[in-house]
Amino acid sequence: MARAATPAITALVAAGVTHTVVQYRHDPRSDSFGEEAVHQLAQDGFVAEQIFKTLVVALPTGLAVAVLPVPSMLSLKAAAAALGAAKATMADPAAAQRSTGYVVGGISPLGQRKPLPTVVDSTALQWDRVLCSAGKRGWDVALDPRDLVRLTKAVTADIRAE
Numbered sequence: 001m002a003r004a005a006t007p008a009i010t011a012l013v014a015a016g017v018t019h020t021v022v023q024y025r026h027d028p029r030s031d032s033f034g035e036e037a038v039h040q041l042a043q044d045g046f047v048a049e050q051i052f053k054t055l056v057v058a059l060p061t062g063l064a065v066a067v068l069p070v071p072s073m074l075s076l077k078a079a080a081a082a083l084g085a086a087k088a089t090m091a092d093p094a095a096a097q098r099s100t101g102y103v104v105g106g107i108s109p110l111g112q113r114k115p116l117p118t119v120v121d122s123t124a125l126q127w128d129r130v131l132c133s134a135g136k137r138g139w140d141v142a143l144d145p146r147d148l149v150r151l152t153k154a155v156t157a158d159i160r161a162e
Contacts (some may be wrong), residue, residue: 005110006135007101012143014150019143022046022131026138027103033105034070037140051140052124052132054107056096056116060084063099064073066159067109067132067148068121073161082119108135109152118154120145125156126155 003049005013014018024040026055034053041051049069057064068078080088093104101113109118109132124130124145132148134141149156 006108006139007113008108008133008135008141009108009111011111011151012141013146017143017147017151019141019147020129020141021134022140022151024138024140030093036132038070041140046131046142049123050127050130052121054133055111056091056100056107057088058091058095059083059088059117061085062116063091063095064088064117065100065107065109065118065152066119066121067124067152067154068159069123072121074079075159075161078157078159079119079162082155082159083117102133102135103137106133106135106137106139108133108141109148109154110141111135115152118152119159120149120152120154120156121159122156123158123160124148 038048047070055066076088129142130145131140
């Protein structure tokens with residue numbers, strides 16, 4: 001496992017955080033990574049609202065991360081406000097990849113090359129465990145949402161669009 005570990009998994013192990021790596025078959029033709037995860041992980045008993053996607057946004061001061069349930073749309077205005085910025089736009093995918101060290105569809109909020117300011121949707125705290133990307137397409141990690149917030153130094157806020 002050590003050879004295949006991602007920086008996200010390495011960060012969890014280093015912090016002593018209890019977690020479970022959940023792998024599913026990623027179809028290389030798919031570009032709807034969150035929906036693919038929901039479909040595959042539902043077979044393992046997870047519900048869509050506890051599977052979180054990691055989106056990189058651009059603020060006037062630089063990049064940041066928004067983590068929210070896969071079925072939800074991101075409110076850029078709410079994410080910006082939670083992160084103390086006037087506005088936010090979706091980050092350029094190439095810039096997101098360069099900054100985080102992960103490929104789109106496998107960007108984890110954990111173990112990023114350069115940790116970015118992070119906001120986690122407050123609904124995460126309703127769950128005993130949430131899933132987020134483990135840093136590779138087809139790999140998620142299940143963990144206590146409070147550990148996710150603590151390790152990413154995230155703020156929590158309602159960042160879902162109505």
